[in-house]
Amino acid sequence: MQQLIYFIQKYKYFLFFLLLELVALFFTINNHSFHKSKFISSANSFTGGLYEKTNQFSEYLDLKKTNESLAEENARLKNEREITLSILDSTVTLSMNDSSKYHQKYTYTLAKAINNKFSTSFNFLTLNRGKRDGIDVEMAVTNDKGVIGVTDQISDSYVRVRSILNKNSSINARIKGDSTYFGNLKWDGRDIQILQLEDIPRQAIVKVGDTVITGGKSTIFPEGILVGTVSSINSANSTAASTIDVTLFNDMKNIRYVYVISNLEKDEIRTIENQSNE
Amino acid sequence: MNRIYLIIGLILLLFFQVFVLNNINFLGYINPYLYVLFVFVFPVNKNRFPLLFLAFLYGLLVDLFSDSGGIHAFSLLFVAYIRILFIKAVFQKSDTDLSIFKLKSEPFGKVFNYVVILTVIHHFILFSLANFSFQNFSGVLLNTLFSSVFTLILYFFGTFIFSRKPQ
Numbered sequence: 001m002q003q004l005i006y007f008i009q010k011y012k013y014f015l016f017f018l019l020l021e022l023v024a025l026f027f028t029i030n031n032h033s034f035h036k037s038k039f040i041s042s043a044n045s046f047t048g049g050l051y052e053k054t055n056q057f058s059e060y061l062d063l064k065k066t067n068e069s070l071a072e073e074n075a076r077l078k079n080e081r082e083i084t085l086s087i088l089d090s091t092v093t094l095s096m097n098d099s100s101k102y103h104q105k106y107t108y109t110l111a112k113a114i115n116n117k118f119s120t121s122f123n124f125l126t127l128n129r130g131k132r133d134g135i136d137v138e139m140a141v142t143n144d145k146g147v148i149g150v151t152d153q154i155s156d157s158y159v160r161v162r163s164i165l166n167k168n169s170s171i172n173a174r175i176k177g178d179s180t181y182f183g184n185l186k187w188d189g190r191d192i193q194i195l196q197l198e199d200i201p202r203q204a205i206v207k208v209g210d211t212v213i214t215g216g217k218s219t220i221f222p223e224g225i226l227v228g229t230v231s232s233i234n235s236a237n238s239t240a241a242s243t244i245d246v247t248l249f250n251d252m253k254n255i256r257y258v259y260v261i262s263n264l265e266k267d268e269i270r271t272i273e274n275q276s277n278e
Numbered sequence: 279m280n281r282i283y284l285i286i287g288l289i290l291l292l293f294f295q296v297f298v299l300n301n302i303n304f305l306g307y308i309n310p311y312l313y314v315l316f317v318f319v320f321p322v323n324k325n326r327f328p329l330l331f332l333a334f335l336y337g338l339l340v341d342l343f344s345d346s347g348g349i350h351a352f353s354l355l356f357v358a359y360i361r362i363l364f365i366k367a368v369f370q371k372s373d374t375d376l377s378i379f380k381l382k383s384e385p386f387g388k389v390f391n392y393v394v395i396l397t398v399i400h401h402f403i404l405f406s407l408a409n410f411s412f413q414n415f416s417g418v419l420l421n422t423l424f425s426s427v428f429t430l431i432l433y434f435f436g437t438f439i440f441s442r443k444p445q
Binding site for chain 1: 297300303307308309326327330331334337338341342343344345346347348349351352355356359407408409410411414417
């Protein structure tokens with residue numbers, strides 16, 4: 001007993017140091033697992049509130065750019081609307097039934113990024129929307145130029161987003177066109193403009209310059225959201241699938257207004273998918 | 279009185295780190311981590327529990343803002359723990375000298391060595407943990423080098439500007 005006390009007395013600083021180091025390591029490892037990172041995140045009212053305050057200052061610096069991108073998006077949406085209207089006018093109006101006309105599968109919520117990280121291998125954003133605004137975990141986040149990430153931590157009025165610039169992110173994506181071969185969009189942690197589209201089968205025909213869009217095979221992202229263009233194709237001979245480098249449309253350094261997309265049929269799809277396991 | 283200055287200074291440093299320095303992203307990804315000077319300014323005491331605990335807490339606050347788990351807490355605590363070894367080795371102090379030890383009254387050359395060693399160790403551990411895998415080791419080393427240089431430049435300019443000249 002005396003020896004034990006002597007031991008603790010002698011190494012008290014080292015033991016204390018070791019204990020705190022283990023706690024820090026625990027937080028670090030926790031931050032890398034998807035559903036468990038409960039403790040240290042910027043989606044709490046303290047850090048979220050402070051980020052909101054500082055954001056009110058920095059917002060003024062790029063009002064002009066924000067305006068331009070909003071105007072661009074407006075123009076694009078107006079064009080799309082015209083196209084849909086003309087189709088409806090000419091052919092489909094008579095055969096449209098009410099249920100498909102008013103059927104809505106996704107809702108969009110506007111949010112503002114109050115914190116954006118892109119300098120490490122595991123990046124997150126913080127948005128000024130939370131549970132109060134109907135946001136939940138595992139919802140898609142995009143802006144007018146393309147995908148941004150998936151929500152992962154939530155408090156009453158803030159939400160943390162796992163950016164696509166995070167080595168743990170994986171998003172279902174495919175090449176725009178007739179083929180429906182899909183792969184996983186991941187990031188290797190190197191260049192923040194370039195993502196990797198993995199597991200595209202080798203028989204799929206891919207050219208440099210093709211557009212990559214989300215595949216719609218997950219319950220998170222709707223199909224057809226823009227991602228980027230194919231910039232190079234590396235097909236190693238030994239594997240059945242090739243890895244494709246994708247240059248993003250989005251400038252991940254400059255994110256301000258985003259949409260959080262919630263899938264109204266998520267629960268329904270999940271229920272069915274889980275039933276079939278038995 | 280000195281203690282109050284220290285506390286206010288450290289809080290300001292924390293906000294400076296998370297709101298300004300974390301967003302510099304020089305050349306795309308290089309940030310200075312000036313908060314490491316917590317370890318240099320914290321007074322040397324015989325009782326080391328306050329140093330260790332506050333270093334851990336300070337790092338955790340930086341983590342809270344940067345969404346990085348516990349990497350800042352881990353690395354800051356580590357240099358806080360090994361600080362005493364380097365004080366003894368670089369400045370050649372014995373245990374009895376430590377109670378009156380002050381970084382300001384030491385010659386610049388030794389201070390430079392001491393600060394550089396601890397900063398590089400801190401940054402190396404930080405980026406190794408941030409990388410969270412054994413791949414891309416060259417990236418860790420490059421990050422350590424660039425960020426250390428950035429931090430050290432800021433630190434020495436800062437001390438040069440803010441230090442009061444002896445009258």
